[in-house]
């Protein structure tokens with residue numbers, strides 16, 4: 034049922050900096066597993082900080098969040114937003130890596146500030162940043178087709 038669909042956005046801090054190899058391993062592992070569990074979303078990595086949006090059936094998202102919270106590769110997992118959604122915003126699970134990625138669409142003006150705003154004490158600012166990054170990421174993915 035569509036009402037069972039949820040979206041969770043969180044930020045976290047890498048336990049140690051991720052290089053390309055580790056990011057690719059995480060990406061490959063996650064893509065496989067998310068596909069099996071009907072999960073979609075996005076993961077951004079910038080300077081030791083992760084920002085992830087996960088969407089899918091409530092149980093599958095909850096189960097994965099439990100694993101993610103325990104994952105020693107990062108700490109300080111902080112959920113910014115949990116929403117029930119009618120439609121998915123991402124059709125597949127993918128990952129952007131700033132500063133290397135993003136060949137097709139330039140990062141939005143203020144991308145760095147937006148990323149920093151995720152961690153703002155001001156809740157409105159951090160939720161606005163979630164929305165802006167989501168819109169940007171979707172536009173970027175669409176233009177890759």
Ligand SMILES: Cc1cc2nc3c(=O)[nH]c(=O)nc-3n(C[C@H](O)[C@H](O)[C@H](O)COP(=O)(O)O)c2cc1C
Nearest residue numbers: 062063064066067076083085097100101104106107
């Ligand atoms: C920042 C970050 C994001 C992650 N995202 C996902 C993800 O989207 N899907 C996934 O299956 N695992 C993800 N993982 C890995 C999980 O924490 C966990 O290692 C994985 O689900 C395998 O768990 P299992 O061996 O207990 O099945 C992520 C880990 C980190 C550090």
